[in-house]
Amino acid sequence: DIQMTQSPTSLSASVGDRVTITCRTSQTVSTYLNWYQQKGGKAPKLLIYSASRLHGGVPSRFSGSGSGTEFTLTISSLQTEDFATYFCQQSYTDITFGPGTKVELK
Amino acid sequence: QVTLRESGPALVRPTQTLTLTCSFSGFSLSKNGMCVGWIRQPPGKALEWIARIDWDDDEHYNTSLTERVTISKDTSKNQVVLTMTDMDPVDTATYYCARILAGNDRDYFDFWGQGSLVTVSS
Numbered sequence: 122d123i124q125m126t127q128s129p130t131s132l133s134a135s136v137g138d139r140v141t142i143t144c145r146t147s148q149t150v151s152t153y154l155n156w157y158q159q160k161g162g163k164a165p166k167l168l169i170y171s172a173s174r175l176h177g178g179v180p181s182r183f184s185g186s187g188s189g190t191e192f193t194l195t196i197s198s199l200q201t202e203d204f205a206t207y208f209c210q211q212s213y214t215d216i217t218f219g220p221g222t223k224v225e226l227k
Numbered sequence: 228q229v230t231l232r233e234s235g236p237a238l239v240r241p242t243q244t245l246t247l248t249c250s251f252s253g254f255s256l257s258k259n260g261m262c263v264g265w266i267r268q269p270p271g272k273a274l275e276w277i278a279r280i281d282w283d284d285d286e287h288y289n290t291s292l293t294e295r296v297t298i299s300k301d302t303s304k305n306q307v308v309l310t311m312t313d314m315d316p317v318d319t320a321t322y323y324c325a326r327i328l329a330g331n332d333r334d335y336f337d338f339w340g341q342g343s344l345v346t347v348s349s
Contacts, residue, residue, distance in 0.1 A: 122290060151332075152332060153332075153333075153334055155335040155336070157274075157336070162321070163341075163342075164323055164325075164339035164340065164341055164342055165274065165323075165336070165339060166339075167335060167336060167337050170333055170335040170337075171332055171333045171335070174333075176337065208273065208274055210274075210276075210335075210336070212327075212334035212335065215276070215287060215289065215290070216264065216276035216279065216287075216289075217276065218266075218273055218274040218275065218276060219273070220273045221273050221274075
């Protein structure tokens with residue numbers, strides 16, 4: 122099974138900050154790596170698919186990069202509505218989710 | 228407009244079998260590239276993939292749950308059913324179904340149901 126880690130586990134940031142979250146996989150997943158945002162116990166929402174492709178309707182301040190085993194999600198200028206938990210997910214071999222990164226208000 | 232909705236019991240006794248139904252609209256599960264998956268999330272914890280079923284009837288299971296889980300689809304009713312046997316309190320979680328778009332260089336959950344909280348307790 123492919124194992125996934127995310128760093129940091131949580132972070133405190135201010136509105137307007139640039140935020141970067143890293144996801145690492147235990148073996149290559151090529152670009153079969155997706156990012157989701159989850160707020161307040163609601164269903165996750167897709168942000169980025171195939172490592173770097175922005176899902177429809179998602180603000181352009183969100184971007185993704187990486188391939189192989191290391192990936193990043195960047196929020197270029199954090200907005201109030203971005204305080205949430207972010208999960209990465211691989212679908213190269215079966216499906217695995219990362220443990221999540223909680224973005225909190227500083 | 229794609230929608231998915233989970234339905235099933237809110238409370239299950241230990242050792243019982245859980246049956247959840249995902250009713251969806253706005254797409255056909257017989258169309259190439261369409262899949263539906265189940266994911267769960269214990270309170271305050273991370274997401275865990277359970278199973279998926281693809282347009283071509285392929286079934287895939289989380290290796291840690293494969294002995295207890297079965298997924299099936301009824302294309303004519305636009306439903307996907309998940310059964311999980313021998314339920315335990317550690318299986319208490321919100322269970323989500325979600326559509327998967329699969330294809331060349333892509334495979335992701337793009338639409339999710341609202342989730343169904345299942346509590347396992349005697």
